[in-house]
Amino acid sequence: MTRGWLPSGPHRTIPSMNEQHVPHSPGPRAWLGLLVILGPVLLVAMDSSVLFLAMPKVTEALSPTADQALWILDVYGFAVGSLLIAFGTIGDRYGRLKLLMTGAAVFGAASAGAAFAPGPEPLIAFRALMGVAGATLLPSALAVLSELFTDPRLRAKAIGIFAATFAAGFAIGPVVGGQLLNSFWWGSVFLINLPVVVLFLILAPVLLREVRATRTGRIDALSVVLSAAGILLTVYAIKHAAAEGLTVAPMVAGIVGVVTLWWFVRRQLHLQHPLIDFRLFRDRVFTIAAITGLLPLAAWSAVAYLGGIYLQSVLGLTVLDAALVALPGAAVLTVTCIVTPALVARIGGRAALITCHFFIAAGLLLLLATSISSGIGWYVSSTVIAGIGYGISFSVVADTAIAAVPAERAGSAAAIAETSNEIGNALGIALLGSLAALIFRFQGPELAGTLNETLQVPGLTAAVIGDAKSAFVTGLHAAAVIAGILHAALGAFALRHLPRAFTGTDGASEPLPRGTVEEVSVR
Structure with a gap:
C-alpha cells in the first residue's frame, strides 16, 4: 500500500524524515475513530440506493413525472460523482476533518429537508444538496482513516473495512428502505440519517485529527464547473x-x-494540478480497474431500481416482502466484499478482476427467465450470483486506487475511486433506466410514462394491465442483457490484456514518475 511513495526508476529520491510516516501499532482511539468514520460512509452509500424500493410510495405521494422520478433517484449520485474530485483536493489543501464536519452538518440538514419535501421539485433539490454534502465526506473520510493507521498492513485492513462498509451501504439500502416503509411514511428513509450525523459531529472532534497536504496547488474552479455541467447536461x-x-x-x-x-x-x-490525472489511465491495469469501478455499479443500481418496481408493481409483493427478497443478494454482496482481500491473496488480483465480470454477467442474464406471473426464484438467484461479482469488484477497485498514488494524496485518490462508483451508480439508472422507460413508452398502453402511473389510471382492464406489465418486463430484460454483455466483454478484455504477472493490487503497476513527495501536516 505504500509503494507509491517513491518515484520509480533507478534514481529514487528518498523522502526526508518529516515526510515519512513511522509505523506504529494503533491504539483504541484509532479503532474508535474508524468506527466513527464508518457512520457517514454507510449513510452516503445507503442514500444512493435507499429509494429503490421506496419509489412506488414516493410516486403515490408526490406524483412525479417519469423524468422527475429518474432525477429523484440519481441526481444524488451525479452530484456526488461530479464533485468528489474537487472536494478531495479541497480537503487535501484546507483540512480534511474540517471538510468532514461541514459536509456532515449539511448532509443532515438536507436529509431533513428531503424527508418533508412537499413535491418532486423540492425533493430533487434536497437530494442534490445531499449529494454535494456526500461528495465532501467520502474522500476526506478515507484520507483521515489513512492517517489513523500508519502501519501499511493495518492500514490495508482498515481500508478493506471501509470498502466493505461502503459496499454494504449500497447493498442494504433497499432492504433498510423497505423495512422502514413497512411501518412509516416514505420520508423516514431520510430521517434515519440524523442520529448518525449528530453522533459523528459530537465524536469526530474528539477522536479524529486534522490532516492536510501543504502543497497541493490551487483548485481550478473552471474544471469543477466543466465536469459538473458536462455530466448533468448529457444526462438531462x-x-x-x-x-x-x-x-x-x-x-x-x-x-x-x-x-x-x-x-x-x-x-x-494541460493543468499542473488537474482534478483528474488522466496520465494514470496509460496503465492498462489501472484503466481496467477504473472501468470495473464504474460498470458493476451501473448494472447493480439499474437492476436494483427496476427490480424493486418489478417485485412490487408486477408481481404484487408488499414493500416488506420485496425487501426480504432482496436480502440474500445484499448479504452475499457484503460478505464477498469482506472476504475478497483474502481471496485476492490466494488467487491474485488478475483472477479476481476477471472473475467478477463473468459472475455479474451470469447473474444478470438469469433475469431473462422472469415474467409477469412468476420470477421470484430467478430474481433471488440472479442477485446472489451477481452479488459475488459485485462484492469482488467493489473491494478490488478500492485497494487498487489507493495503491496507485502517494499516501499523502489519499483524498484525491479516494475521490477517483469513489467517483467511478458514484458515476456508475447514477449512470446505471440514467442510461439503463432510461432504456427501460423508452421501451415502456413504445410497447406500453400509452396511458402514462411509467408502469406505476399507468396502474393508477382508473378503470383499467386486465388486458391493459397485462400489456403494461409485459412492456415493463421487456425493458427490464433489455437492461439486464445489455449490462450482461458489457460485463462479459470487459471480462474477456481483462483476460486478454491484464498482465499475467499482475497478482494483486499492490503490485498492479509501477507508479508514474513523480517529483518530490508532498509534506503532510497533521494537527
Whole structure:
C-alpha cells in the first residue's frame, strides 16, 4: 500500500524524515475513530440506493413525472460523482476533518429537508444538496482513516473495512428502505440519517485529527464547473429523450454536454494540478480497474431500481416482502466484499478482476427467465450470483486506487475511486433506466410514462394491465442483457490484456514518475 511513495526508476529520491510516516501499532482511539468514520460512509452509500424500493410510495405521494422520478433517484449520485474530485483536493489543501464536519452538518440538514419535501421539485433539490454534502465526506473520510493507521498492513485492513462498509451501504439500502416503509411514511428513509450525523459531529472532534497536504496547488474552479455541467447536461438529454422523445432542447443540451466534457478532459491534460490525472489511465491495469469501478455499479443500481418496481408493481409483493427478497443478494454482496482481500491473496488480483465480470454477467442474464406471473426464484438467484461479482469488484477497485498514488494524496485518490462508483451508480439508472422507460413508452398502453402511473389510471382492464406489465418486463430484460454483455466483454478484455504477472493490487503497476513527495501536516 505504500509503494507509491517513491518515484520509480533507478534514481529514487528518498523522502526526508518529516515526510515519512513511522509505523506504529494503533491504539483504541484509532479503532474508535474508524468506527466513527464508518457512520457517514454507510449513510452516503445507503442514500444512493435507499429509494429503490421506496419509489412506488414516493410516486403515490408526490406524483412525479417519469423524468422527475429518474432525477429523484440519481441526481444524488451525479452530484456526488461530479464533485468528489474537487472536494478531495479541497480537503487535501484546507483540512480534511474540517471538510468532514461541514459536509456532515449539511448532509443532515438536507436529509431533513428531503424527508418533508412537499413535491418532486423540492425533493430533487434536497437530494442534490445531499449529494454535494456526500461528495465532501467520502474522500476526506478515507484520507483521515489513512492517517489513523500508519502501519501499511493495518492500514490495508482498515481500508478493506471501509470498502466493505461502503459496499454494504449500497447493498442494504433497499432492504433498510423497505423495512422502514413497512411501518412509516416514505420520508423516514431520510430521517434515519440524523442520529448518525449528530453522533459523528459530537465524536469526530474528539477522536479524529486534522490532516492536510501543504502543497497541493490551487483548485481550478473552471474544471469543477466543466465536469459538473458536462455530466448533468448529457444526462438531462438522455433522460428527456427517453421520457419525452427527441426534441430540440434535449438534443442541444446533449451536444453542449459532450463538448463540455471534452473541454474538461483537454483542460486536465494541460493543468499542473488537474482534478483528474488522466496520465494514470496509460496503465492498462489501472484503466481496467477504473472501468470495473464504474460498470458493476451501473448494472447493480439499474437492476436494483427496476427490480424493486418489478417485485412490487408486477408481481404484487408488499414493500416488506420485496425487501426480504432482496436480502440474500445484499448479504452475499457484503460478505464477498469482506472476504475478497483474502481471496485476492490466494488467487491474485488478475483472477479476481476477471472473475467478477463473468459472475455479474451470469447473474444478470438469469433475469431473462422472469415474467409477469412468476420470477421470484430467478430474481433471488440472479442477485446472489451477481452479488459475488459485485462484492469482488467493489473491494478490488478500492485497494487498487489507493495503491496507485502517494499516501499523502489519499483524498484525491479516494475521490477517483469513489467517483467511478458514484458515476456508475447514477449512470446505471440514467442510461439503463432510461432504456427501460423508452421501451415502456413504445410497447406500453400509452396511458402514462411509467408502469406505476399507468396502474393508477382508473378503470383499467386486465388486458391493459397485462400489456403494461409485459412492456415493463421487456425493458427490464433489455437492461439486464445489455449490462450482461458489457460485463462479459470487459471480462474477456481483462483476460486478454491484464498482465499475467499482475497478482494483486499492490503490485498492479509501477507508479508514474513523480517529483518530490508532498509534506503532510497533521494537527
